[in-house]
Structure formats: C-alpha cells, structure tokens
Amino acid sequence: MTKIKIASIGLGRLGMVHTQHLSELKEEVELLASFALDDAQLDYAKEHFGIKPYKDWKKMIDEEPLDAIVITSPTAFHPEMTTYALNAGLHVFCEKPLGINMDAVEEMVHAVKDHPNQIFQLGFMRRFDPSYQEAKRMLDAGELGEILYLRAYGIDPISGMESFVKFASDNDSGGVFLDMAIHDIDLVRWFTGQNPKKVWAVTNSIAEPKLEAIGEVDIGVANLEFERGMMATIVAGRSASHGNHVEFEIMGSKGWIRIGQEANPHYSTLFTQKGIVKPYMQSFPERFSQAFVAELKAFAEAVKVGSPSEIGANLEDGLESLKIAEVAKISAEKDEIVSL
Template structure:
C-alpha cells in the first residue's frame, strides 16, 4: 500500500526556493506542493509554473490556513529562526536551508524549539553530502585509502555574472559575511571528511576585484586558515568573482595519498574546438552543479518523515558550521587569530 503524499509548502521563491518548488512538483513523488509563500511579484509565476493555487505573502497565514505536513524554508537567512519556530510549533516538519540563521541568540532559541519537538523532523540543507562525487570520496577516506588526513582545502567561488545580483542583495539584507554566505558548505565538509573540529582560525579578506562592496560592509574574496583539534589544517576560500563560471572544489591530502573533487568546473564531457582554442564548458551556478543532490536531499527529507527518523545531518552540524563561519568573520574584522568555541 502506498503512503499518502506529504503535503508541503515552500516559503521563499528566490533562485533556490523556486528550484526546490519545481523539484517537489516534478521530481519528488512522495511530496505534494499545496502552497507557497513569496513576494507579491513572484506569486503569478508560482501559479503559472507550479500548478499551485494557494499563494501567500504572509507565511503565518499560510501555515494557519493550509492543511500541511511540512514546509521548506528558503527565505533570507535572518528569517530562518522565526519561521522554523512558527512551523514547528504548528506541528509541521521543517526543511530549512542553510545557514540556520545569522544571530546566534535567535539560532539558540530555534534549536531549543527544535529539541522540544523530537517527533518532528528538522533537516538542514547541506546538499553536498548527497552529491555522488563527495559520497564516493568520503567512502574512500573512511576506508583509509589515503591514510590519515593532513590537510583539507575547500573552494567556493560564485561566477562573476552574479555580482550585480549579490550587490543588490547585500544593499538590502545582511548576508552574514563572506564565510557564512560562501563557505558554509566547505565548513561542513571539512568537519564531515575529517571527523574533527577546528579550534583556531586566522582569516583575511579583500575587495580588489569588487571595490564597490566595501561601502556595503562586504568582501569579495576571503581566505581562512583553520587549525583542527588533532593538528591537521584546513583552508577555506570564498569568493564572488570567477570569470569562467561557478568554481567549487574540495581537496583532501592524506598521509598516503590525495583526492580532489571538482578540480575543474566542467559541465559535461564536451570539448569545443573553435577560433577561441580548445574550450570545455563550465558550470555557471551552484544549482547546475548540484542539480541531482538537491533532489536527493528532498527525497531524504520525505523518507525521514515517512519513517519517523531524524536525519543524519543534525541541527548540531548546522550550529557548529555557523559558529565556525562567524569566527572566520571575526578574525577578518579584528585582524587577529580567533579561538573557536563550539
């Protein structure tokens, strides 16, 4: 006997929220999109493209009025805690995009409410853990294929084409800083691959490629050096200025070998030979690169609801990633080495 579909709503229809909504409608059979909440100018798109008639600009009214089982929160980061708290208190399961939030006191309150609802599923959107390449590499590391980890390096650099959009966003909202906005996934992967926690960080940042961000209190490029609790080292690089497209990679150096995921941002196996030389098309954004992983994480969320089991990615993972990112930002702001207190 088939389980009835999980009735779900999406809050936020920006680039990622709209992609989640389309995945629910077209690619995750166990979920049924019954409502969305978004800005007024996005509601017609939702009705036209998602086949959903229940559209709202007030998430509380949506949760109160609709017969929902769960909600996907893809709103601006600062709103994640209040929306999660309201949804959980209304009896819903919650999938919340990373980061958990920006303000630690709000996140602490959010976590307290999550822990007070142990029979509801809360899942955070660290989708790279669902990517086949990262899973394969993690399995190799776990099997000891490269020996004890000595060093990790994570890159996350957005395409130059997104700079105008980010500048508008930064002028209107708090991104949380370069490391929270750009390296939260890399931070999670460093912890996931190494099995260790960072204890100290020294970070630097600049706006050489985008001086216009200085007046907004933002950085274009940031680099953080992390000391782990076992003496290993990790480097994070976040940026917004890759001319060729979206550059994301993870390198893990072991005592007996190395592995590298995504060294080249290659879209497919096509090579073009023309007047520009020998060209390999590149991924242009994170959705294109992690398309399948986004589907798998929503399928995992649905399966966890059906089975009544908490996800392998815990709220503690989200909290630690947030604290590490904020420590990196503090190091940039103060120019000092910062101890990381998890």
C-alpha cells in the same frame, strides 16, 4: 503517510529551484502552496508548479493541511519561520545557515529540541552530491589514509555581482563566511568528524569596492587548525571571472582526491601512485541538481519513517558550522587568530 503534504517559503533564486524540484517529486510529496512577496514569482510558481500562492507565510502554515515546510527565505528570517513551523506541528527543511549569528538562533534551537519527534534538516546539499559521497566513502574505508590537509574553493561568478550588491543592500547576508564558506565548513566537519581548535581568516574587496560600502567583502580565506596538526583552507568569494568555481581537495597519507565541477564521482581527480584521473567540467546550474533533488528526497523519506536522514545536516551541524563561520568573521575583522 503516503505523500508528504508540503509548502515552500521563498521563491528567490534557490527557493524557485527547491519549489521546482518539489513539484517534480510526485511520488514523494504533494506540493500545495508557496509564499513570496513578489507577484511575478508567485504567478510563475502558480502557472508552472500548480501551487496555491500566499503573501502571508503564517497564514499559509495556519490554513494549509501541511505535514512539512521548506524554508528558503533570507537568512535573517530562518529562526522565526522555523520556530513558528515547528510549533505548528510541521517537519522543517531549512536552508543553510541557521541564522545570522549564534545569538539570533537561540529560540530556534529551543524549538528544535522541544520537538524531537519532528524532523529538522538543514540544507547542506553538497553532502548528497555523488562525488562528495564517494570521497566520504573512501575516507571512511581508510583508502586515503589519515587526513593531512583539506582545501576548498567556493567562488561565485563575477557576472552575478550586480544582483548580489542589490540583494545585500536590502538584506543581511551574514558575510562571505556565513553565506558562502559555510558549505565547505560543513564539509570539512563531515569529512573529518572534528571541529577546529583555531581559526585565522582574512578578506578583501579588490574586485568590487562597492561591497565595502554595504558591509560585505569579495574574497574570504579561512585557515582552520585541528588537533594533531591537521589543517584546512577555505576560500570563498564572488568574483570568479570564468563562472562558478567549486572545488574541494583532501590530502591523505595514502591518496589525494580533488572534487571538481562534475557530479559523477568517477570524474573527481584522484592522485595516487598509479596515476591521475581528471574531471570533465559542467556548468554550475547543472552541477548540484542531483544533490538538491537527493536532499529533498531524503527529507521526505525522513518524515515518512519518522527518523532523520543519516546524511542530512542536523541542528548540531548547523550550530557548529555557524560558530566557525562567525569566528572566521571575527578573526578577519580583528586580524588575529581566534581559538574556539
């Protein structure tokens, strides 16, 4: 197999990003087609990326000579689309999360397990970002010592609130923990190699009261407790006044690292006895561009060699992160600590 024949499902904000990157990976993939319901999106993709447009995703899978599919639809459609594609013999890259809740992904889980020779990769792209990878390397090498505490921020700019309210009025996003905090939930699991034993979470909608009317919240804070007392705090939200705010800190017994807006690992903030290195901030549209490209390259390579990416998230990663996000939502609703 020289080039992976591939198509994309979904041409929304992230779907368009993935489709553009696929069109640029000319040595790895051959982008054949894209599905969307919006004519303007299809026209744009056809003009700029040379795809064959489809308004029926099943027809696209059935008619095109595909090896793989990239799914970037609303979360509620992930299970059905993944299951159909796997049963059609395709390798699948699916955006996070697996689905809206654990019950909704049961058939999808069976489909992935029933097709062990087909690659299934979940879109947790931050694993592929150079700064997060450098932190992982340092942890694995013991340079930070034992992990004591982790803290993460993932807050969208308030300028995008209006478009989100419109989207969430018609689609079930799954809530702030499933839709947003799940990136950092995955990273906490990736960095520590552990699942939490207890979760306590709270939410509010102070910045945008309209969210409550559609069953959404603005800010969600989840506190995770692990074995031996290690803790993590994850803050997710939609109302950062200055722009998209993404930050991750790891406090170790030998060092403390802060990953900021800069993708270059040399600009992560490292606190040691020798001094502090501070980050240079970039705009969010550029922040994870390297990671988006890298995860798609890793998926294409996995398909070629017939073996999953060592870095990419798999079914188990998706299930565990979904479970934790779901428990955080339950904890916030009940205002109580929930054990896993």
